[in-house]
Amino acid sequence: MKKIIDAVETVVDQALDGMVVAYPEYLVRVAQTSVLARANPKEAGKVGIVSGGGSGHEPAHGGYVGFGMLDAAVAGEVFTSPTPDQVYAGIKAADHGAGVLLVVKNYTGDVMNFDIARELADADGIRTEVVLVNDDVAVQDSLYTTGRRGIAGTVFVHKIAGAAAEEGLDLASVKAVGDAVVANVASMGFALTSCTVPANGKPTFELGDQEMEMGIGIHGEPGIERVPMMGAKDVTARLFHRLVDELSLTSGEPIAAMVNSMGATPQLELAIMTAHLGQLARDGGLVLERVLMGEFMTSLEMAGASLTLLRLDEERARRLKARADTPALRIVGH
C-alpha cells in the first residue's frame, strides 16, 4: 500500500479537518463528531438535508454541504456506514425546526444505522424522513435481495431535493421531490483497477490488463461481471443503452447526465466518454440539457467511471439549474 497517510486509524478524522481548512467559508466540523455542517446555516424554517456514508467517496459527502444542497454530511470509516450516534449528531446540526430529510444510499449498513439514528431523533421530537437511493441498474432488484445499490445518482438527489428545501417546501414535499428523482435516475459503473482500503492494505480485487469489472458499486467491491477490456466508445454505449432501457427513455425527452470518475480516471478520459455520450443522446433523439463531468462519487483511487442518466421534467430541470454553492458543486443559477 502506497498512500499519503499518517496512520490507518486517523485517516477519516484528519481528512475531515482538512476539508474545514480548505473550505472554512462553507464548512464547520461539529465538535467530537464526524459531521461536517454548513458554516452559515439557514434560518429557522428550512427543511434540513443530511446525507452521509462511508468515507472514500470524496467529494461525497462533505463536498456537497452548502447552499442549495446539504445542511450536514456524516462520514463513516472508509467504505463503512457511519454509526447511529454520528448520524444523529448530523440530524441535530441540520435541524432548524422544519424537520430533516435523510438521503440514504441503499446499502444494508447505511439503512440500518440511519434507521437507528431516526429512532434517536424521534425520541427527541425531531421529525425525519428518508429518501432511499437505489440508482445502480447493475444489480437485480428482486424480492430475494436487498435491492439495488445507491451510487452516483445520489448527487442528483442532493441537488434537486436541496433546491426544493431552499425554496421553502415542507418536509413531506421535499421528500416527494427526492423520491421522484430516485424514480427517474439510473446509473452504472465499471472499474479498470481495484482500489486499496487503507485498513486492509491491499487491493480488494485483482484485474488483468485485458479485463474490466462491469457494474461495480462504490465500495471497491467487485462488480457483477468481469468482461474483456473495451474502448471508450463501446463502454459508453453499453452503459448508455442499459440506462435508456432501464428508464424507458424515448425520443424527445429531456435528460441530465453525469460522467463520474471513480477516483483515478482523468478528465481527459471522462471527456472522451462525454463526447460519445453527446453523440449517443443525439442518435437517440434525447435532449441532453445538462452534463456534470468530473469526480462526484468516487471509490478512493479506483480507475473507472460511472454514467448516470436522469429524466427531467420542468421542475427537476429548474431545480437542477438552481443556484448551488458548495465546495464540490457550484451552479451559478439562472
Add this chain to the structure above:
Amino acid sequence: MDDTTFRQLWRRFAALVHEHRGELNDLDAAIGDGDHGSNMDRGLAKVVDAFDASPEGGLRSDAKLVGMTLMSTVGGASGALWGSAMLKFGASLPDESEVSWAGFVQALADFVAALATRGGAVVGDKTMMDVFIPVTEGLVASSAEDQTALTQALEQARQASDATSALVAKRGRAAYLGERSVGHVDPGSRSSALWFQALLESQATVSA
C-alpha cells in the same frame, strides 16, 4: 454465567477477532469490501478498553456497555446488528452479577431475535444468521451447561459457517454479487463462529 465470565467471553472474542482479522478481511474482500475484520477489531478493542475503564457492574450493564460500544465504533451493518442486538441481550439479563445457564441462553435467544428483526435475514441468506439461529436453537434445546453441549455448539457453528460457501447471498453487500458470491464463506458467519469459540473457551476457563 457470572459477570466475570461474561467479560472473559468478550475479551476472548476480541482476541480471536484480532488474531483472525486478516482472514476475515480476506473473506470480505471476496464478496464485499474487505474490512469486516478491521471493523470488528476496532469495535472490540474499544469494548476491552471500556471494561478496563469500568468496574464489573453486573451482567445487564456490561451487555449494554458492549452494545453501545459496538454500535458507536464498528459502523456498517455489523455495528448496527451486534450493537442493537446486544442492547436487547442486556435488557433480557438480570440486573445481577450472575444468571443461570438457562437464563443466559434465553437472553442469547432474545439477542438472535433482535438480530433477525433488525437485519431481516433468515437461515440460508448467507449471513451471520446461518450460524446464530441453528446454534442458539441447539443450546436452547440442550438444557445442560456442560462442555459437551458447548463443544457441539462450536462444531455446529464452524460447520454452519463453512456451509455458507455454497449459498447465494441474499442480504448485505454480498447480495449484489448474486451467483458470484457462491464459493466464498460469509465473513459475518465466520466472526459469529468465533463468538461461539469465545463462549466455549470462557466457560472452559471457569470450569478448569
